[in-house]
Amino acid sequence: MSASWHHAPAWTAVAAAGTAFIASLASWSRGGTAIDIPWAPTLGLRLSFTLDGLGALYCLLASGIGVVVFGYGACYLPLHLEHERESPGAQWRFWPWMALFMAAMMGLALAQDLVLLFVLFDVTAVCSYFLIGFDRDRREARVAALMALVVTGVSAVAVLIAAVLLYTERGTTSIPALLAHSGGGTTMTVAAVLLAVGALAKSAQVPLHFWLPRAMAAPTPVSAYLHSAAMVAAGVLVVGRVHPLLARSQAVLDGLLAVGLASILVGGALALAKDELKQVLAHSTISQYGYVLVLYGIGGPAGAGAAAFYVMTHGIAKSALFMTAGTVTMATGEDRLSRVGGLRKEMPLLATASGVAAATLAALPLTLGFFKDELFFKAALEAAWPMRLAAVGAAALTFAYIGRFWMGLFLGTRRVTAHPVPRLLVVPIAVLAAVALLGGVFVEPFARVAADAARVTHGSVVVLAPAYHLDARPENIMAVAAWALGGLALVVPRVWRSTVRTLATVGDRLGPRRGYTAALTAVDHLSGVLHRLEVRDLRNSVAAVLVPGGVLAALGFAATPTAGAYEIGRIAPGDDLMVVALLALVVIAALAVAAARAHLHLVLAVSVVGFALAAVYAFLGAPDVALVAVVVDTVTSLVFVAAIARLPRDVLDRGGAPPAPPSGRRWRDVLVGAIGGLALFGAIWGFLSRPSLDQGIAAEHIRLAPQAHGQAVVTVILADFRGLDTLAEITVLAVAVVGVATLLRRGRLW
Amino acid sequence: MTIAVRAVARLLLAPSLVVAVAIMVKGYSDVGDGFSAGVLVALAVSLQYVAYGRRGAEAALPFLALAPLVAGTGLLLALAVGFFPLLGGKPIFTHWPGPGVHPTRIGTLEMLTAVVFDIGVFLLVVGVLVILVHQLADDEPPAP
Numbered sequence: 001m002s003a004s005w006h007h008a009p010a011w012t013a014v015a016a017a018g019t020a021f022i023a024s025l026a027s028w029s030r031g032g033t034a035i036d037i038p039w040a041p042t043l044g045l046r047l048s049f050t051l052d053g054l055g056a057l058y059c060l061l062a063s064g065i066g067v068v069v070f071g072y073g074a075c076y077l078p079l080h081l082e083h084e085r086e087s088p089g090a091q092w093r094f095w096p097w098m099a100l101f102m103a104a105m106m107g108l109a110l111a112q113d114l115v116l117l118f119v120l121f122d123v124t125a126v127c128s129y130f131l132i133g134f135d136r137d138r139r140e141a142r143v144a145a146l147m148a149l150v151v152t153g154v155s156a157v158a159v160l161i162a163a164v165l166l167y168t169e170r171g172t173t174s175i176p177a178l179l180a181h182s183g184g185g186t187t188m189t190v191a192a193v194l195l196a197v198g199a200l201a202k203s204a205q206v207p208l209h210f211w212l213p214r215a216m217a218a219p220t221p222v223s224a225y226l227h228s229a230a231m232v233a234a235g236v237l238v239v240g241r242v243h244p245l246l247a248r249s250q251a252v253l254d255g256l257l258a259v260g261l262a263s264i265l266v267g268g269a270l271a272l273a274k275d276e277l278k279q280v281l282a283h284s285t286i287s288q289y290g291y292v293l294v295l296y297g298i299g300g301p302a303g304a305g306a307a308a309f310y311v312m313t314h315g316i317a318k319s320a321l322f323m324t325a326g327t328v329t330m331a332t333g334e335d336r337l338s339r340v341g342g343l344r345k346e347m348p349l350l351a352t353a354s355g356v357a358a359a360t361l362a363a364l365p366l367t368l369g370f371f372k373d374e375l376f377f378k379a380a381l382e383a384a385w386p387m388r389l390a391a392v393g394a395a396a397l398t399f400a401y402i403g404r405f406w407m408g409l410f411l412g413t414r415r416v417t418a419h420p421v422p423r424l425l426v427v428p429i430a431v432l433a434a435v436a437l438l439g440g441v442f443v444e445p446f447a448r449v450a451a452d453a454a455r456v457t458h459g460s461v462v463v464l465a466p467a468y469h470l471d472a473r474p475e476n477i478m479a480v481a482a483w484a485l486g487g488l489a490l491v492v493p494r495v496w497r498s499t500v501r502t503l504a505t506v507g508d509r510l511g512p513r514r515g516y517t518a519a520l521t522a523v524d525h526l527s528g529v530l531h532r533l534e535v536r537d538l539r540n541s542v543a544a545v546l547v548p549g550g551v552l553a554a555l556g557f558a559a560t561p562t563a564g565a566y567e568i569g570r571i572a573p574g575d576d577l578m579v580v581a582l583l584a585l586v587v588i589a590a591l592a593v594a595a596a597r598a599h600l601h602l603v604l605a606v607s608v609v610g611f612a613l614a615a616v617y618a619f620l621g622a623p624d625v626a627l628v629a630v631v632v633d634t635v636t637s638l639v640f641v642a643a644i645a646r647l648p649r650d651v652l653d654r655g656g657a658p659p660a661p662p663s664g665r666r667w668r669d670v671l672v673g674a675i676g677g678l679a680l681f682g683a684i685w686g687f688l689s690r691p692s693l694d695q696g697i698a699a700e701h702i703r704l705a706p707q708a709h710g711q712a713v714v715t716v717i718l719a720d721f722r723g724l725d726t727l728a729e730i731t732v733l734a735v736a737v738v739g740v741a742t743l744l745r746r747g748r749l750w
Numbered sequence: 751m752t753i754a755v756r757a758v759a760r761l762l763l764a765p766s767l768v769v770a771v772a773i774m775v776k777g778y779s780d781v782g783d784g785f786s787a788g789v790l791v792a793l794a795v796s797l798q799y800v801a802y803g804r805r806g807a808e809a810a811l812p813f814l815a816l817a818p819l820v821a822g823t824g825l826l827l828a829l830a831v832g833f834f835p836l837l838g839g840k841p842i843f844t845h846w847p848g849p850g851v852h853p854t855r856i857g858t859l860e861m862l863t864a865v866v867f868d869i870g871v872f873l874l875v876v877g878v879l880v881i882l883v884h885q886l887a888d889d890e891p892p893a894p
Contacts, residue, residue, distance in 0.1 A: 623781040631789040642800045707849040715783040719864040723843040749818040
C-alpha cells in the first residue's frame, strides 16, 4: 500500500466538507430546502430535515470549519501517527468517523423531529467515542472516550424521554408541530427540562462539563473540530431549536441562565489555572458555551440573535486556537504553557494568525469577536442589572485567560527551540484568522446568517445590526471596562493566582467527576457481584433463570385482572380422560426425576415427561407440535445417554447419585424451584382459562391456510405466513453452529 | 456399545431417512415439516455416532462430510425463496402460485415455492445438527 493511498480518506473528507459547505450556502441563499419522508408511519415519525436559518448556520459552521480542520488534519495526523509509532494505515479508522461525524452534525442541524434529534445525538456520541479514543494504546484516551460516551449518551436519553412525554401529551414529536401548540403545563415543563439536560451535557455545561477536559486526550484535529464548533455546539443547537418550548416556563429560562453563569465562572477560572495548552482551551470552551446559554436564558430577539452570532464567532476562533496548540506541540514537543514561550520570532505567521483568533475571542475591535460582545452586552442590557455586571465580569475573564494563553506561547523569554513545521499546519489557522478579520470589517453577511438563525429560535423576524459606534453608549463602556479589568488581571496575576488554584484543587477533589467515577465503579462492582453469584455453580445458574422469570411472571399476575380466570373446567368423558391420565403420568415422572438416584434413571424419567406431554399435544389436536416434541425429546435422551456412556466408571458406580448439596442449600433449591414452577403454573392456568378466549390471528391463519395450498396449518404458518420469522430463526441456527465451531475447533466446520 | 445397539443403529438408519423424506414431502398437506424431518435425520445420524464413534460412523457414511455444504445450500435456498420476489417488485416471501391459482402437480405432489423454502429449512437443520454432532463426538466409541 503506497503512502499516498493512506492520504486518500483525508482529502476525500476535505472534498466532502467543501461540497457540503457550497451546497449549504447555495441552498440557504435560495431560501432553504426541505426533505420529508415517512419513517415509521404508525408512530407518525418522519425523516424530516429543513434547511432553515438555524440549520444553515450550523451546517455552514460544521462544513466550513470542517474543510479547514480536515485540511489541517490531513497534515497533522500522519505526523501524529509517526510520533505514536503507529502505521499510516491507521488513518483509515480516523477519517470515516470524522466524515460520519460531520454528516451527523449537519443532519442534527436540519432535523425537525425530536426522535431524529435523539438518534443523531447518539450517532455523534458514538463517533466521538472512536475519535477521542483514537490513540487506543493509551489508557487515558480510552477512559476519556468512555466518559464522553457515557455522559453525553446517557443524557441524550433525557431527550428521548422528553420526546415520549411530548408525544403522549401532544401526539407528535415533530418540532414545528410542537412549537405551533400553545400552552404549558407540568408535562411540558418537565419535557423542557429534560431537553435542556440533554443539550447541556452535550455542550459540556456545569455540572456535566467534566468530560470535555478529559476528551483533550484526542488528537488535535478532533478537538479543533468536535470540541470547538461541532459536538459541543450540538447542545446549544438543540436549545436554539426548541427554545420556544423552553421559554414557556420562566423557571427553565432562569435555570439556563444560572447554568450558563456557573459554566462561565468555573470554565473561565479553571482556564486561568490550567497549564496544559489544550486544557486551557477546553475550559475556555465550557465558559464560552456558558455565554451562549446565558443569552438563550435572557431570550427575546436580542438574546437569540446574540447567541447565534456568538456560536459562529466562537467556532471560528476556538478551532484556530486548538490548531495553534497542536502546531506548537508538534514544533516544540511541549504541551504546557510553563514550558514554552517567546515563539513569536520563530513562528511569526502562527503568532499573528493565532493572535487574531485570540483577539476575536477577547472581543477586540477589527475582529468578528468585537461584535459578538457588542451583541452580548446589548442583550445583557435588556436583562436585570446584576446581569450587566456579570456580563462585564465574564468578558474580562475571557480577555484574561485568552491573553494569558497567547502571551504565554509567543511573548516572554524563549524556553524551547521550535522545529520547522509543514506549512499546512499553519495555513488553516491563517485562513480562519482571515475570516475573523474580514468579519471585523464586513460584518453584514455574518450578521445576516445569525439573524436568520435567530428568526427560527425567536419565532419572528430578528434585526441584528452590529456596527462600530464611536460614542459613549453603554455597550462600548462595558467593552472598555472588560478590557481594562482583563488587562489588569494580566498585569498583576498575584491577585487571582491563589484563588483560581484553590478553585482548581477543590474542583478536582469534590467535582462531579468524582460522582461519575463512583457511579461507574459501583455499577461495575454490582455487575461483578451478580456475575460471580450466577456462575458460581450450576444451581446458581439455573436459579438465575428461574427466580427472575418467576418473579416477573408473578408481577404480571398482580397487574392483570383475574375475573373469570383461574377456573377449573369440566372433564368430559373420552379424550379428556386420556389427557388427565397422561398428565398424571407426567406428574409421577416429574416426581421420579426429583427422587432419582442414578444418572440413567434421571434421564429416562425426564424423557417420560417429554413423551407424555407429546402425547397430550396429540390428543389436544396439535399433531405437528407432538411430532416435534417427540423427535426433540428423542434427541435429548440420546445425547444424555451418549454423555452418560462416556462418564468414568467410578462416577457411575458411586451410587450414581449426583453429589448432594449442603443441607442449607437444599432448601434454597426447593424454594427456587417452587418460585419458578408456581409462576409458570399460574401463567398457564390463567392463559388456558381466559374467559373470552380471543382467537385473534389463529382463526385467520386456519381460514387462510387452504388458500395458501396447505392443509397443515402449522407448516403453512412456518413456511408462508410467518416465513420471515422462520428465516431469521434458521439463520440464528447457522450462526450458532459457526460459533460452536469457533469455540471448539478454531472455526473449522468439519 | 453393545452389539445390540450397533445392530439397531445400523438397521434404523434407512427407515429413518425414508420416514424423514416422507414427513418432509407431505409436510404441506399433513403432519410434519422441514424442521421435524431434519431433526429425524440428525437423530438417525447421531445414533450411528453413539454406536460406532466418530471415526466408525464417518468411515461408514463418508457423505457426512458434506454437512457444511448441505447447511449452506439450505440457508441459501431459504434466503432465495424469501427474497427473490423483491426482484419482481413484490414484497418478500410472496409465494408462488398465489391464492386461487391451481399449482402444478406431479402425481399427488404440489409444486409450491413454500415447499422449496421448507426444503431449505430441512437441509439447514440436517447440516447444522450433523456438524454439531461431529464437533462434539469422541473419536472412539466407548468400551463395551
